[in-house]
Amino acid sequence: METLKPIDELLDEHPFFAGMEDGPRKFIAGCGRNEVFHAGDYLFREGDPADRFFLIRHGSVALELHVPGREPLVVDTLQSGEIAGWSWLLPPHKWANDARATTLVRAISLDGTCLRGKCEEDHSVGYEVFKRFIPVIAGRLSAVRMQLMDVYGTPQKKR
Amino acid sequence: MEANAQELPATMLPRPFRITRVRRELSDVFTWELEPADGGAPLTYAPGQFNMLYLDGIGEVPISISGDPTGEWLVHTIRAVGAVTDLLQKLRKGDEIGLRGPFGVGWPVVEAEGSDVLIVAGGLGLAPLRPAIYHVLANRARYGSVGIYYGARTPADLLFRKELERWRGRFDLYVEATVDAADTTWAGRVGVVPKLIDRQVHRFDPESSVALICGPEVMMRFTVAKLRECGVPDAQQYVSMERNMHCAVGLCGHCQLGPEFICKDGPVFPFDRIAPVFHAREL
Numbered sequence: 001m002e003t004l005k006p007i008d009e010l011l012d013e014h015p016f017f018a019g020m021e022d023g024p025r026k027f028i029a030g031c032g033r034n035e036v037f038h039a040g041d042y043l044f045r046e047g048d049p050a051d052r053f054f055l056i057r058h059g060s061v062a063l064e065l066h067v068p069g070r071e072p073l074v075v076d077t078l079q080s081g082e083i084a085g086w087s088w089l090l091p092p093h094k095w096a097n098d099a100r101a102t103t104l105v106r107a108i109s110l111d112g113t114c115l116r117g118k119c120e121e122d123h124s125v126g127y128e129v130f131k132r133f134i135p136v137i138a139g140r141l142s143a144v145r146m147q148l149m150d151v152y153g154t155p156q157k158k159r
Numbered sequence: 160m161e162a163n164a165q166e167l168p169a170t171m172l173p174r175p176f177r178i179t180r181v182r183r184e185l186s187d188v189f190t191w192e193l194e195p196a197d198g199g200a201p202l203t204y205a206p207g208q209f210n211m212l213y214l215d216g217i218g219e220v221p222i223s224i225s226g227d228p229t230g231e232w233l234v235h236t237i238r239a240v241g242a243v244t245d246l247l248q249k250l251r252k253g254d255e256i257g258l259r260g261p262f263g264v265g266w267p268v269v270e271a272e273g274s275d276v277l278i279v280a281g282g283l284g285l286a287p288l289r290p291a292i293y294h295v296l297a298n299r300a301r302y303g304s305v306g307i308y309y310g311a312r313t314p315a316d317l318l319f320r321k322e323l324e325r326w327r328g329r330f331d332l333y334v335e336a337t338v339d340a341a342d343t344t345w346a347g348r349v350g351v352v353p354k355l356i357d358r359q360v361h362r363f364d365p366e367s368s369v370a371l372i373c374g375p376e377v378m379m380r381f382t383v384a385k386l387r388e389c390g391v392p393d394a395q396q397y398v399s400m401e402r403n404m405h406c407a408v409g410l411c412g413h414c415q416l417g418p419e420f421i422c423k424d425g426p427v428f429p430f431d432r433i434a435p436v437f438h439a440r441e442l
């Protein structure tokens with residue numbers, strides 16, 4: 001059984017918060033709580049209110065796209081040390097895909113309304129948060145581009 | 160460049176080889192085991208070298224050797240993509256082909272001794288790297304940490320899957336595979352190869368690592384960028400350039416890429432040497 005550590009300490013251990021000073025991290029910690037998902041549970045589902053995001057501490061999460069009439073497609077998997085979800089950042093604050101635990105997942109969720117409030121209240125905290133989200137978003141964009149190129153597909157004859 | 164026919168090296172003449180086994184790997188990919196059909200000596204080669212496979216009256220294609228350099232058979236893994244390879248796919252056990260080789264400069268498996276080794280493959284790129292993997296595993300004590308990072312299109316497109324699973328069971332090797340997309344029955348990773356590397360940075364010492372990279376050029380470009388970001392110097396990142404070629408001995412100029420001839424100076428190049436021309440769109 002894992003002894004419960006304070007959220008602030010857990011945030012400090014997570015790579016997403018690497019390098020953040022104690023002050024802003026402790027300020028943010030008030031928005032966080034521990035969550036556990038069993039394999040097969042959904043962390044969130046497309047269209048639902050995106051009221052939080054997750055720092056994955058242990059386990060693996062599959063991001064899925066559902067298209068009517070087709071099998072769901074897994075487009076990314078996230079592991080410990082990564083984060084899941086940024087729809088809480090942008091209106092209309094709805095999830096754009098599903099996130100399913102493929103193993104037992106331990107995560108910290110940070111409440112979106114609470115965090116947005118703190119970012120408004122103290123812009124330097126907002127800057128620290130956004131500074132960490134942008135590389136994640138840029139990395140995913142670059143990965144999606146690579147996936148779209150279908151680089152491993154059979155070469156097509158040039159026209 | 161003109162060559163006097165009398166001075167042509169012996170490697171300009173195809174030798175007959177017999178197919179002793181055909182294995183279907185993927186819907187459009189197959190592996191051959193070959194033996195000399197002229198009673199001559201088997202081919203000796205270094206990991207990363209390739210042969211020119213010749214089909215009488217049809218044409219000739221460069222294909223990397225994908226087997227164990229110390230093994231009994233010469234092994235090639237081929238994807239049917241066009242005129243020649245489509246016909247090669249129709250050949251059966253007992254059929255013969257012409258073969259010239261081995262050609263080119265292969266993977267720096269000797270230079271990499273004492274270093275951590277990252278073997279990064281995408282799609283069919285695992286085939287030219289497999290001889291290097293066999294070599295490294297056969298001489299495991301000479302290397303630091305060894306990791307294989309492999310990306311494919313979908314789980315059904317993973318090449319040498321059983322072998323990957325077997326390697327994964329070893330205690331002295333990290334094997335990570337990822338696919339671009341999967342259905343929900345896939346329990347492995349989905350995402351691109353650079354992300355796999357990102358997650359394994361703690362397993363190697365970037366400054367003393369040697370990376371052997373083979374896959375589609377776009378995948379290699381993203382991989383090199385990621386490894387550079389992790390601190391692996393360009394001179395220690397080796398890429399295999401598998402662009403079209405004809406003569407395979409640096410005579411015809413077909414595969415000339417800037418000052419380099421892929422066929423005789425490559426196909427494997429340290430990235431710092433090929434970087435200026437890596438982004439060339441056409442030969």
Ligand SMILES: Cc1cc2nc3c(=O)[nH]c(=O)nc-3n(C[C@H](O)[C@H](O)[C@H](O)COP(=O)(O)OP(=O)(O)OC[C@H]3O[C@@H](n4cnc5c(N)ncnc54)[C@H](O)[C@@H]3O)c2cc1C
Nearest residue numbers: 156157220221222223237238240241242243244401402403
């Ligand atoms: C050093 C080297 C090692 C190689 N090793 C292997 C190997 O181990 N296994 C394997 O299956 N293939 C390998 N190739 C690629 C292989 O040589 C080509 O797929 C083959 O020449 C295509 O010939 P074709 O007549 O069947 O197709 P073509 O009718 O000539 O071409 C069909 C399609 O394939 C594309 N194509 C042709 N050559 C290449 C190439 N080199 N790379 C990417 N696309 C190409 C063409 O643009 C076209 O779209 C290697 C190439 C090189 C230069």
